[in-house]
Amino acid sequence: MKGLFTAVLVFFLFTLSQGLALERFELVTTEEMQQLLADREAGKVDFILLNSLDAMIFRDAHIPGSINIPLSRVDSMIHLLGEDHDKLIVPY
């Protein structure tokens, strides 16, 4: 009975998430992030590594090669991402 309840609950939540069209984005691991940066350095790939934290936090420490657009200022700083809307962007 408990197993049936769990299955029904999972099905319900899955259906609900599909209905709400919750955003899903591919995730990048730390190892993959390192590789991406190395590939960019080697000219194999082009992407923007985007730090979305406050500028104060970015200035204290950030991943080398990243740019900063604080979430609170995305409207005024979106131009920093350029015109190519298909370019890979990796926010953190």
Place this chain on the structure above:
Amino acid sequence: MAVAIKKKGFTNIKIYNGGLKDWMKSGLPVNTIEPLPKYKGPVISADELVKKLREAEKTGCRGADGDALLTLIDFRASSRLKHKIGGDRYRIKTVCPTITALLDDFIDNQELIDSIPRKGMVVTISETGNRDSFLKRYLKKYGYTNVVGLQYGMRSWHKAGYPVEKIAP
């Protein structure tokens, strides 16, 4: 952020979920432009803060010498949003002074920094308490030693059901 830039028309987005925390935990190098002092600073729980507020409010949040007893700094990011949702529509209800500003508003802003009392307790209020250490560290550079962070932020205040006042519909 991913959702925000997708709404702006960007189509190719992947999230580095571990973020700066995981990057540094892995021992990988970081760049610095303006390092903050190494300083953790104290925190105060919502239970302790409500007691201190009630006590301070008895004398209009001023000591016998006229100095501020207790000042809040509400630096939640939602303060600039036109449309606030959920708990962002509220702030701590108190007659004690509240400075409302974003974290980045303090950068090189002598006027704003000077508005923070150096006497009495100054309590920083963020959403969940995660960003308070940065403001405390920044103000430490300016010699402030009386700044404490609200542990677990406004979320803990709401959870405890302590007095709030509405600031947005």
